[in-house]
Amino acid sequence: GEDVEQSLFLSVREGDSSVINCTYTDSSSTYLYWYKQEPGAGLQLLTYIFSNMDMKQDQRLTVLLNKKDKHLSLRIADTQTGDSAIYFCAEGFIFGKGTRLHILP
Amino acid sequence: DAGVIQSPRHEVTEMGQEVTLRCKPISGHNSLFWYRQTMMRGLELLIYFNNNVPIDDSGMPEDRFSAKMPNASFSTLKIQPSEPRDSAVYFCASTAFSGGAGEQFFGPGTRLTVL
Numbered sequence: 001g002e003d004v005e006q007s008l009f010l011s012v013r014e015g016d017s018s019v020i021n022c023t024y025t026d027s028s029s030t031y032l033y034w035y036k037q038e039p040g041a042g043l044q045l046l047t048y049i050f051s052n053m054d055m056k057q058d059q060r061l062t063v064l065l066n067k068k069d070k071h072l073s074l075r076i077a078d079t080q081t082g083d084s085a086i087y088f089c090a091e092g093f094i095f096g097k098g099t100r101l102h103i104l105p
Numbered sequence: 106d107a108g109v110i111q112s113p114r115h116e117v118t119e120m121g122q123e124v125t126l127r128c129k130p131i132s133g134h135n136s137l138f139w140y141r142q143t144m145m146r147g148l149e150l151l152i153y154f155n156n157n158v159p160i161d162d163s164g165m166p167e168d169r170f171s172a173k174m175p176n177a178s179f180s181t182l183k184i185q186p187s188e189p190r191d192s193a194v195y196f197c198a199s200t201a202f203s204g205g206a207g208e209q210f211f212g213p214g215t216r217l218t219v220l
Contacts, residue, residue: 008147041214
């Protein structure tokens with residue numbers, strides 16, 4: 001069946017770049033998404049990429065899509081303490097289990 | 106728009122009791138989803154509706170779980186009887202697109218604790 005996989009934890013020092021990776025199995029969706037969940041809240045859309053694009057940049061966020069390998073990544077430049085959250089990759093409405101980003105001082 | 110509304114925000118109940126979680130999607134949205142989130146299993150899709158019709162309930166854990174969407178503005182997720190392993194945060198989400206595509210808007214969640 002359809003599946004989206006991502007690592008569960010990532011620790012990064014403040015000011016460094018964070019890279020969260022995701023792989024998916026179904027390639028029929030038009031869009032792939034990154035959602036952010038802050039403590040005690042629901043998920044909110046962070047960014048998305050159209051399936052015929054390779055890269056999308058939005059301020060500190062860079063999304064890379066490798067359709068051949070079915071690999072999606074989210075890069076956060078200059079990681080701040082406010083970036084501490086759980087990040088979910090989604091292909092259509094199939095979500096990964098989320099990557100908890102921990103910021104080290 | 107108030108966004109997706111869920112009630113209650115917190116529910117504490119005893120094993121064996123019936124639990125009903127409620128969701129009001131964003132007006133005009135065509136698809137509605139129920140998810141469960143735990144530390145061990147992450148975010149799991151339980152069921153989703155398209156135009157009030159259940160499309161995929163393969164994620165519903167067992168017969169103790171049931172979901173309904175009697176109209177476009179209301180859905181319920183019922184657990185009867187509840188068990189301690191049902192303790193989790195339950196999210197409802199909606200999207201304007203049929204077939205489940207498009208940005209999903211999540212409610213704040215219901216934190217369920219079954220003692």
